[in-house]
Amino acid sequence: xxxxxxxxxxxxxxxxxxxxxxxxxxxxxxxxxxxxxxxxxxxxxxxxxxxxxxxxxxxxxxxxxxxxxxxxxxxxxxxxxxxxxxxxxxxxxxxxxxxxxxxxxxxxxxxxxxxxxxxxxxxxxxxxxxxxxxxxxxxxxxxxxxxxxxxxxxxxxxxxxxxxxxxxxxxxxxxxxxxxxxxxxxxxxxxxxxxxxxxxxxxxxxxxxxxxxxxxxxxxxxxxxxxxxxxxxxxxxxxxxxxxxxxxxxxxxxxxxxxxxxxxxxxxxxxxxxxxxxxxxxxxxxxxxxxxxxxxxxxxxxxxxxxxxxxxxxxxxxxxxxxxxxxxxxxxxxxxxxxxxxxxxxxxxxxxxxxxxxxxxxxxxxxxxxxxxxxxxxxxxxxxxxxxxxxxxxxxxxxxxxxxxx
Amino acid sequence: xxxxxxxxxxxxxxxxxxxxxxxxxxxxxxxxxxxxxxxxxxxxxxxxxxxxxxxxxxxxxxxxxxxxxxxxxxxxxxxxxxxxxxxxxxxxxxxxxxxxxxxxxxxxxxxxxxxxxxxxxxxxxxxxxxxxxxxxxxxxxxxxxxxxxxxxxxxxxxxxxxxxxxxxxxxxxxxxxxxxxxxxxxxxxxxxxxxxxxxxxxxxxxxxxxxxxxxxxxxxxxxxxxxxxxxxxxxxxxxxxxxxxxxxxxxxxxxxxxxxxxxxxxxxxxxxx
Numbered sequence: 001x002x003x004x005x006x007x008x009x010x011x012x013x014x015x016x017x018x019x020x021x022x023x024x025x026x027x028x029x030x031x032x033x034x035x036x037x038x039x040x041x042x043x044x045x046x047x048x049x050x051x052x053x054x055x056x057x058x059x060x061x062x063x064x065x066x067x068x069x070x071x072x073x074x075x076x077x078x079x080x081x082x083x084x085x086x087x088x089x090x091x092x093x094x095x096x097x098x099x100x101x102x103x104x105x106x107x108x109x110x111x112x113x114x115x116x117x118x119x120x121x122x123x124x125x126x127x128x129x130x131x132x133x134x135x136x137x138x139x140x141x142x143x144x145x146x147x148x149x150x151x152x153x154x155x156x157x158x159x160x161x162x163x164x165x166x167x168x169x170x171x172x173x174x175x176x177x178x179x180x181x182x183x184x185x186x187x188x189x190x191x192x193x194x195x196x197x198x199x200x201x202x203x204x205x206x207x208x209x210x211x212x213x214x215x216x217x218x219x220x221x222x223x224x225x226x227x228x229x230x231x232x233x234x235x236x237x238x239x240x241x242x243x244x245x246x247x248x249x250x251x252x253x254x255x256x257x258x259x260x261x262x263x264x265x266x267x268x269x270x271x272x273x274x275x276x277x278x279x280x281x282x283x284x285x286x287x288x289x290x291x292x293x294x295x296x297x298x299x300x301x302x303x304x305x306x307x308x309x310x311x312x313x314x315x316x317x318x319x320x321x322x323x324x325x326x327x328x329x330x331x332x333x334x335x336x337x338x339x340x341x342x343x344x345x346x347x348x349x350x351x352x353x354x355x356x357x358x359x360x361x362x363x364x365x366x367x368x369x370x371x372x373x374x375x376x377x378x379x380x381x382x383x384x385x386x387x388x389x390x391x392x393x394x395x396x397x398x399x400x401x402x403x404x405x406x
Numbered sequence: 407x408x409x410x411x412x413x414x415x416x417x418x419x420x421x422x423x424x425x426x427x428x429x430x431x432x433x434x435x436x437x438x439x440x441x442x443x444x445x446x447x448x449x450x451x452x453x454x455x456x457x458x459x460x461x462x463x464x465x466x467x468x469x470x471x472x473x474x475x476x477x478x479x480x481x482x483x484x485x486x487x488x489x490x491x492x493x494x495x496x497x498x499x500x501x502x503x504x505x506x507x508x509x510x511x512x513x514x515x516x517x518x519x520x521x522x523x524x525x526x527x528x529x530x531x532x533x534x535x536x537x538x539x540x541x542x543x544x545x546x547x548x549x550x551x552x553x554x555x556x557x558x559x560x561x562x563x564x565x566x567x568x569x570x571x572x573x574x575x576x577x578x579x580x581x582x583x584x585x586x587x588x589x590x591x592x593x594x595x596x597x598x599x600x601x602x603x604x605x606x607x608x609x610x611x612x613x614x615x616x617x618x619x620x621x622x623x624x625x626x627x628x629x630x631x632x633x634x635x636x637x638x639x640x641x642x643x644x645x646x647x648x649x650x651x652x653x654x655x656x657x658x659x660x661x662x663x664x665x666x667x668x669x670x671x672x673x674x675x676x677x678x679x
Binding site: 013021022023024025026027028029030031033173174179180182183186187190191192193194287288289290291292293295298300302303304305306 | 460461462463464465466467468471478483484485508509510511512513514515535536537538540541558559560561562563564565568572583586587588591
């Protein structure tokens with residue numbers, strides 16, 4: 001099959017090639033279909049987008065700046081070589097990450113559907129904080145499921161969620177991390193299907209969530225395109241973003257998918273190394289399977305049992321990846337690489353000292369890959385990295401890794 | 407005639423509702439899970455559901471989650487599960503066996519090979535919780551070819567508009583999930599179920615098994631009035647959990663199953679099958 005456009009996915013059944021779909025229990029199926037119906041109506045309703053755009057501008061603070069990282073550019077310059085590096089500053093959004101983009105969108109949709117209670121899963125806590133924030137704004141009760149391990153390593157975000165009025169449920173089942181908090185959210189959803197909306201925090205889950213979250217996050221790529229045309233008068237050469245489930249990357253990449261000259265790189269969490277058992281690189285180290293409502297790549301053993309992911313970054317610590325990424329990976333439209341915990345930690349410190357920006361550990365992975373390639377690219381090569389979150393939440397983890405007591 | 411069809415015919419003729427039991431393959435150990443299964447027909451199980459352990463059972467409550475974890479810890483795999491079925495069939499050729507679980511282990515096994523090996527082992531039906539009708543074609547291709555029934559789930563949220571989608575291509579029996587929730591939780595309200603089940607009966611001749619939240623003989627008797635079978639899982643699994651390495655506690659499982667069976671009507675002779 002030849003692909004005329006990379007932007008016409010998924011098909012009407014929610015499939016990106018073999019990936020995606022709606023692999024959910026029958027109890028949820030009618031609800032998933034009603035979310036799809038509501039989304040199909042909302043996405044062509046100018047009033048819906050007017051409200052979204054207004055909140056994006058005045059509540060989130062969009063557009064986020066496209067910042068020329070001059071010192072980082074100089075740092076990686078190697079004689080005649082060295083790409084010109086821009087950061088898309090989504091860490092400056094209200095709540096400090098890109099997650100708020102799809103939270104606003106989905107809460108507006110949930111209210112349109114008449115749902116009166118919101119649930120969500122969270123890994124690093126960024127999606128949980130963003131969900132709790134928007135729920136506070138719209139007076140909706142919300143329950144956030146968070147792996148017990150993450151509750152411990154992301155305690156500032158747990159406190160934030162509680163301040164915002166959310167109930168935080170510490171999930172101890174399974175491996176007590178992000179995948180298990182998704183299982184627990186599904187169990188809650190199946191039980192409270194009549195009044196509850198599951199606000200999925202990535203480009204994953206059953207259709208229409210991967211496409212819908214992508215559409216909300218595409219604001220990142222659309223702005224980048226406009227800002228780059230304004231600044232440089234042309235499109236960038238390379239886009240780089242970190243990938244756990246893949247929402248910030250999909251948001252940056254999607255508007256550029258049909259621009260053949262724009263190279264895109266998704267950076268997975270390599271943990272202790274993809275040749276070990278301790279990583280979260282589902283494309284590099286996993287194989288296709290079915291979980292959490294979708295078919296995509298998952299870390300699993302030969303018997304189809306899902307393996308625990310490992311990453312220094314709680315937000316990337318997920319054994320799967322959004323189905324559209326799986327599709328783009330198979331078609332080689334996007335290049336997928338991985339960097340280790342150690343490389344991300346180095347990039348985290350470098351960015352803090354060099355730019356005066358403490359990045360989240362998630363985009364620190366993207367920066368670690370920038371560090372590997374920037375010096376090999378010509379000086380007129382324009383590279384945009386999605387700085388998708390700020391690092392305040394990570395300072396305890398980082399201090400611990402560096403052997404510092406705070 | 408398939409074992410499932412035959413069983414429902416025989417039971418109907420003798421005025422009995424079917425008892426469907428659920429236990430997890432490999433729980434509490436591979437050997438003892440087989441021993442439990444071998445005791446079930448005599449104790450009163452008319453159809454047997456066997457859970458295929460999975461790391462991420464998103465539709466199950468704690469009891470079944472833990473059973474799966476015990477089984478995986480005991481070394482259960484898809485291969486040992488199929489072997490358990492084979493070993494069960496050595497001295498039972500009439501009790502239908504339905505494997506229940508999640509899609510990923512089947513995909514990892516290979517759908518075509520799984521359908522073939524399951525048939526050869528003596529499996530009669532499959533319930534794959536996360537394969538709704540919209541997503542089960544890939545597997546059905548192969549199970550249809552093998553004559554394995556794909557048991558469809560109907561829930562309180564399956565409304566009149568959607569019901570035909572679920573009934574299209576359904577075979578064996580229909581599994582009515584009586585609550586919106588995970589396994590092992592509260593019992594459904596009988597009066598609330600009746601109109602929905604009547605709606606299903608008007609559109610399908612397949613037997614209806616009612617499951618989720620049925621724990622005691624009392625529950626079983628009450629719910630059986632609405633359908634052709636009741637499914638009991640979590641309360642049996644709670645007893646299986648306490649079986650010792652030497653088989654201590656097996657009797658508690660058998661007596662629970664017997665007490666559930668006794669309220670459902672007279673059991674036909676084995677010769678009737």
